[in-house]
Amino acid sequence: MASENWLHQDFYKVLGVSEKASDAEIKKAYRKLARKYHPDQNPGDTVAEKKFKEVSEAYDVLSDKKHREEYDQIRTYGAAGFGGGGFPGGSGFPGGSGFPGGSGFPGGFSSSSTSSNVNIEDLLGGLFGGGGGFGGASAGGFGGFSQPAPKGQDAQTSVTISFADAYRGTTASVIRPDGSEAKARIPAGIKDGQKIKLRGKGHPGPGGAGDLTVVVKVRKHPVFTREGNDVIVHIPISIKEAVQGTILSVPTPSGKTVKLRLAAGSSSGVKLRAKGYGFPSKTGAGHLMVIPEIHLPQNLSEQAQEAFDTFLAAADDDTVRDEFLRKAAE
Structure with missing residues (x-):
């Protein structure tokens, strides 16, 4: 809404709040009315559509500290200086045109100051464009209104x-x-x-809606984790697969599988890499990092347990940590 029309609009009344209402009270009132009159909730209802626009215009002014201060000044001094409803007379001023006495407004206001020390030209000049605010476009009226309608506030x-x-x-x-x-x-x-930004999806306003910032949260996965652009997955393997080697079919976050060769004699913690199966990015996709973990057999049959005991007795594993301990002592 152009600011020259503020004299004729009671935005407080539109939102149903008092002139002393806090920012929180104004915001609460706006949200309630916006939901009530939103076009999506009232398809084809022109009355509701008009109310929605009025509510949006009122909120856009009263939710902005600077605009609210200017609006309150216009209501206070504009109504007193202009008789509350424009200029009397055929062309907007007493006597048909111009200001009485060469420099005055109706009621005694001067173009440079008032009895209340309020500079009307300063007060209205910024709102009505043209630097000084008056003259320029026509002989007896205001200059052109160049201030664009303000957009609505951004939201998240x-x-x-x-x-x-x-x-x-x-x-x-x-x-x-x-x-x-x-x-x-x-x-x-x-x-x-x-975060991603949706243009024009924020709070509505006379000059269009503001923007909506969306914070994206990603749920944790029971199998996959992310490190940079790499996908990490721990996959269980049997003792037989670790000893003899195998071809692993590994799932990916896309739902597809990728096959990787596990070398014979592999131990837990070795990393296998599937290039390009990680998260995409502008600099190239990450990788799928596969970490095999040996799972010991459970609930062996009597025959299997005997065979396993025979294997353990024959295996020379007593020195498995000797090299590790030697390095730790250095």
Whole structure:
């Protein structure tokens, strides 16, 4: 709404709050009315649409400290100096045109000062454009109004997605300030805590809605973890696979599997790498890091237990930590 119309609008009344209302009270009143009159909640209802615009315009002015101060001054001094409803007379001033006495406003205001030491030109000049605020466009009126309508305030919300969705990208529904939903495109490879911005999805305003910042939260996965752009997975293997070697079919966050060769005699903690199967990024995809973990057999049969005991007796494992202890003593 152009600021020259502020004299004729009671924004406090539109929101149903007092002139002494706090910022929190104004915000609470706006949210309640915005939900009530939002077009999505009242499809085809022109009355509700008009009310929604009035509520949005009122909130846009009263929620901005500078705009609210200017609005309160206009209501106080503008109403007193201009008779509360514009200029009397055929062309806006007493006597048809111009100011009485060469320099005065109706009621005794001067173009440079008032009896209350309020400079009307300073007060209204910034709102009505043109540097000094008066003259310029026509012989007896105000100059052109060049101030653009202000946009609504920015807002912030959050959304939680799965590990797999962070890996491959997704589209998520987020809640706007007025309670309606908006769609947010989540790019592949996004990290926990990263933010994306939705243009024009914030608080509404006369000059268009502000922006909505979405904080993306990624749920933990029971199998996969993330280190940078690499995906880490610990995979169980049997003693037989560790001793003889094998081909491992390893799952990836995309749902596909990748095959990796495990060499004979591998021990727990060795790392296998599948290049390019990590999270995508502008500098290239990370890797899938596979860490085999040997799982000892459980509930052996009597025959298997005897065979295992025979193997343990024959195996020369008593010196397995000798080299480790030697290095630790250096």
